[in-house]
Amino acid sequence: MGFTGALLLSVALSGCTLVTPGVCPAIAWFNRATVNLTGNVDDVAALEFCIDGMCAASTDVQPLPDEPLPLTTLEPIDLQTFSPAPREASPLPTAVPPIFSFIRTNESTWRIALDMAAPETATIRALSSTGDVLVEHEVALDWRRVGGSEQCGGPSEAAPVSVEIPS
Numbered sequence: 453m454g455f456t457g458a459l460l461l462s463v464a465l466s467g468c469t470l471v472t473p474g475v476c477p478a479i480a481w482f483n484r485a486t487v488n489l490t491g492n493v494d495d496v497a498a499l500e501f502c503i504d505g506m507c508a509a510s511t512d513v514q515p516l517p518d519e520p521l522p523l524t525t526l527e528p529i530d531l532q533t534f535s536p537a538p539r540e541a542s543p544l545p546t547a548v549p550p551i552f553s554f555i556r557t558n559e560s561t562w563r564i565a566l567d568m569a570a571p572e573t574a575t576i577r578a579l580s581s582t583g584d585v586l587v588e589h590e591v592a593l594d595w596r597r598v599g600g601s602e603q604c605g606g607p608s609e610a611a612p613v614s615v616e617i618p619s
Contacts, residue, residue: 476604482553482565485593485610487576489560491617495586499562500577501552503569509579510554510562570595570608576615589615 489496500509551567574593578586593610600606 476601479600479605480568481599481605481607482551482567483570483595483608483610485564485566485574486612487562487564488612488614489562489578489617490614492586492619493560493617495580496559496578496617497581498579499554499556499564500575500579501554501564502575502577503566503571503573507575507577508552508554510556568605570610576613578615578617587615587617591615 485501487499487501489499498510500507502508551565553565555563555565557563571593573590575588575590577588580586591613593613595608595610597606597608
């Protein structure tokens, strides 16, 4: 009876680790888009990617780290003596800027990661080393989910877009 009871208890407790149907796990992901430059790519020093009037250039941001960031250790708080100073509520932002990450895979291909944003369109600018705009092009982005679920969402990838750099 002891073995059977232990077996039943372990089976019951293992069910606690399963995701409850209808409940989504914690969410956070990056959507990815690929930009292929064609034509005179030799003069391109940076790429600028804009959505909803917010832009970032490939020189402004660093690629996502390959290694996870170290976790910081939090010290316990004595709740009996903890008394935060009163402060005025700050206004909520009207728009949260997306987080961009750029990776230049070769002289003509750029991969851009966006934090959970999947805009229908984006403006792409190719910049010279002096900051001159070599080309500005608005592109439609066609997204497809590549992870997660329909119910909970998940990472998406846009079909690659091409931008011609004039000679």
